[in-house]
Amino acid sequence: MRLVLALASMVLLAAAPPTKRLAVALPDAEGLLPERYGVSADAANNNCLACHSSAMITAQPRLTRMQWGETIAKMRTVYGAPIDPADDKAILDWLVAD
Amino acid sequence: MLTRRTLIASALAAPAAAQVDLGFADNGLRPTTSAFPQKGTMILQRSSPPLLETPISIFDAHDFTPNDRFFVRWHYPFPTSVDPARHRLRISGHVGKPLSLSLADLARLPRVTLAAVNQCAGNGRGLFAPRMAGAQWGNGAMGNALWEGVRLKDVLALAGVKAGAVAVRCGGLDAPLVETAPDFEKSLPIDHAMSDDVMIAWGMNGASLPLLNGFPLRLVVPGWYSTYWVKMLDHIEVLAKPDEGFWMAKAYLQPANALADIAPGAPAGPRVPVTIMRPRALITNIGDGAKLPARDFTPVQGVALGGDQGVKTVELSADGGRSWVPAQLGPDHGRYSFRRFRSALPLLPGRHIVMARAINAAGVTQPLTQNWNPSGYNRAGVDPVRVEIG
Numbered sequence: 025m026r027l028v029l030a031l032a033s034m035v036l037l038a039a040a041p042p043t044k045r046l047a048v049a050l051p052d053a054e055g056l057l058p059e060r061y062g063v064s065a066d067a068a069n070n071n072c073l074a075c076h077s078s079a080m081i082t083a084q085p086r087l088t089r090m091q092w093g094e095t096i097a098k099m100r101t102v103y104g105a106p107i108d109p110a111d112d113k114a115i116l117d118w119l120v121a122d
Numbered sequence: 123m124l125t126r127r128t129l130i131a132s133a134l135a136a137p138a139a140a141q142v143d144l145g146f147a148d149n150g151l152r153p154t155t156s157a158f159p160q161k162g163t164m165i166l167q168r169s170s171p172p173l174l175e176t177p178i179s180i181f182d183a184h185d186f187t188p189n190d191r192f193f194v195r196w197h198y199p200f201p202t203s204v205d206p207a208r209h210r211l212r213i214s215g216h217v218g219k220p221l222s223l224s225l226a227d228l229a230r231l232p233r234v235t236l237a238a239v240n241q242c243a244g245n246g247r248g249l250f251a252p253r254m255a256g257a258q259w260g261n262g263a264m265g266n267a268l269w270e271g272v273r274l275k276d277v278l279a280l281a282g283v284k285a286g287a288v289a290v291r292c293g294g295l296d297a298p299l300v301e302t303a304p305d306f307e308k309s310l311p312i313d314h315a316m317s318d319d320v321m322i323a324w325g326m327n328g329a330s331l332p333l334l335n336g337f338p339l340r341l342v343v344p345g346w347y348s349t350y351w352v353k354m355l356d357h358i359e360v361l362a363k364p365d366e367g368f369w370m371a372k373a374y375l376q377p378a379n380a381l382a383d384i385a386p387g388a389p390a391g392p393r394v395p396v397t398i399m400r401p402r403a404l405i406t407n408i409g410d411g412a413k414l415p416a417r418d419f420t421p422v423q424g425v426a427l428g429g430d431q432g433v434k435t436v437e438l439s440a441d442g443g444r445s446w447v448p449a450q451l452g453p454d455h456g457r458y459s460f461r462r463f464r465s466a467l468p469l470l471p472g473r474h475i476v477m478a479r480a481i482n483a484a485g486v487t488q489p490l491t492q493n494w495n496p497s498g499y500n501r502a503g504v505d506p507v508r509v510e511i512g
Contacts, residue, residue: 039270041225042330042338047203048159053169075299077170085148085253095255102368104302 053077063121067114071107075099081119092119142177144260145410146248160332162190167257171196171296172334176262181425182406185453185462186237186327187265194334195242195263197306200296200354206338211277211322215291215359218282225324225338231272231280234321237459238344239266239427240351243374243396247498249505252386254498261404261505264427266460269342270325275316278360283312289361290315291370292341294354304368308350309361310343319344319458322355344458345430347396347500349374370395374499382500383493390496399429400502401488403436403463403478408507416512419466422449428482432457435481440467440474443490443504449478457483471512477504 057065057078072081087095096112099105107115142165144150155166158174167173174194180187206225213221241264248258257263278290293307314320321342324330331337336353343350349369365371375393376382381400384391403426414420426433432454437446452462467476479488492503 039325039328039330041229041324042206043225045203045205045207046330046333046337048333050159050172050202051155051157051169077168079166079168080173080257083149083152083167083258084255085146085248085258087253087255091255102303102372103298104300106300 054079054082057081057118060118060121063118064114065118067111068118071105071111071115072099075103075105086122087119089116089120092116144248144258146253146258146260147251148253149258150248150260158194158334160190160334161194162188164191164194165260165262167259171199173257174334175259176265178260178262178404178406178409181262181404181460182423185455185460186267189267189327189329189332189335192240192265192267192326192332192335193242193263195257195348196296196334196353198296198298198303200294202333204295204333204337204354206324209338209356211339211355212357213277213281213360214357216284216287216362217278217360218284219280221281223277223280228272228277228322228324228339231276233270234273235268235270235325236319236321236342236344237266237268237455238342239264239399239458239460240342240348241265241399241427243347243349243499244497246501246505250492250494250498250501252494254496256498263348266425266427266455267326268328268455269321269323270328271321271323271339271342273318274320274322274341274358275318277322277358278315281360283316283360284362286362287312287360288363289365291359291361291365291367292350292352292355293357294336294340294352295356296354306352307365307367307369308352309365309367309370310350312360345398347374347399349396376497376499377495381489381493381502382495384495386494396499399427400500401428401431401433401480401482401486402426402502403480403488404505405476405478405507408476408509410507411509412507413510416471418468420469420509420511421464421466422476422478423462423464424478425460425462426478426480427460428457428480429486430458431482431484431486433461433480434483434485436461436463437479437481438465438467439477439479440469442475443477446479469509469511473508473510476507476509479504
């Protein structure tokens with residue numbers, strides 16, 4: 025019995041490469057960022073959620089306005105995020121309104 | 123206006139998800155989710171691109187992390203439908219004969235199976251003090267699996283690496299939404315790429331890779347952080363010059379010392395790519411801040427990794443590190459695998475801080491003091507667990 029089990033597990037582990045198409049569906053993202061203490065999240069929603077869902081932002085620790093500014097700059101310069109510079113102030117206002 | 127009626131309505135529309143507390147100083151509550159394909163209950167860090175964390179209880183129960191609980195980390199969007207019969211792995215660059223290989227071609231090479239820990243360079247980032255921006259992982263951005271496939275060096279030999287090659291750059295099917303963003307590609311030094319242990323895997327714990335873990339092929343770089351374990355691998359380029367691409371030259375860099383340790387606020391100084399993992403031990407049966415009944419001996423168990431060496435010893439302390447007792451080690455699945463440990467400590471009623479530290483076969487000991495760097499990589503120190511007995 026033990027031998028049979030051992031053989032079975034070896035067969036299991038000697039898996040051949042897959043041959044069949046694998047298709048999956050991903051769940052919906054978290055949705056829009058909410059208003060914070062009357063500060064609108066529109067600018068953040070319009071500029072930030074094309075590349076990543078909102079939890080990337082809401083999961084962060086409390087960061088300073090300067091740290092968030094550096095993050096916006098990184099998204100723009102490294103990842104090519106088309107963030108309208110005119111929106112920076114409104115995005116930052118919302119980010120630090122926590 | 124929030125009324126009882128709207129509360130009830132919103133509860134009906136979206137039932138409150140179960141939450142876990144990752145124990146961060148700030149903002150450590152995360153929902154759990156079972157909504158992702160081929161995945162059971164995971165800690166949701168981000169839906170898109172997915173960041174899914176493994177609950178610590180899974181490590182408490184398994185030497186090999188089940189595929190449906192294995193952590194997930196993507197930088198960019200990726201195809202959600204992949205036909206392995208049509209998938210090709212292109213080998214190009216500084217080689218004698220560029221190739222385009224099918225999975226059937228790969229399957230004709232000698233097969234290898236290896237147990238190895240796959241750990242994100244930012245595992246535990248949310249536990250650092252002070253905090254930093256980035257994926258806010260607890261300690262569940264890691265897993266251990268039995269990987270099956272072929273050796274990278276055997277694949278490279280088919281193409282014939284030319285003299286003067288210095289690195290091997292690997293990339294997958296994931297691609298940024300914005301065209302100017304840098305494609306996610308990672309490089310290994312040529313000597314490392316030609317070593318025996320680096321694999322191209324299609325199998326994980328006796329099954330195909332889940333799509334979210336890189337179906338149909340991924341690189342396996344035992345002992346090195348997950349950033350090198352390129353998922354949905356579809357191209358390998360042999361380089362005659364060092365890789366100056368963003369993901370090697372600008373990202374995933376750590377201070378140039380073994381512990382990646384600098385004082386918060388200090389100048390960054392010279393930086394090098396993150397590479398080899400450090401020995402770590404994690405207590406998995408007692409959550410930080412737990413209250414346990416008094417008994418003669420309190421069971422303490424967990425999981426350890428040795429980095430690029432096997433785990434030699436795991437030691438426990440309940441007196442702030444003044445004295446240590448060795449734990450009993452579980453089955454040895456090889457130098458790159460998780461090694462579970464268990465022991466029992468005579469904890470009297472009251473408050474205690476229990477610590478576990480790993481020592482690897484090269485004698486590298488997990489430090490008591492936590493290291494720190496601005497990117498939150500390479501967390502290497504002991505994670506103390508506070509417990510109240512009685």
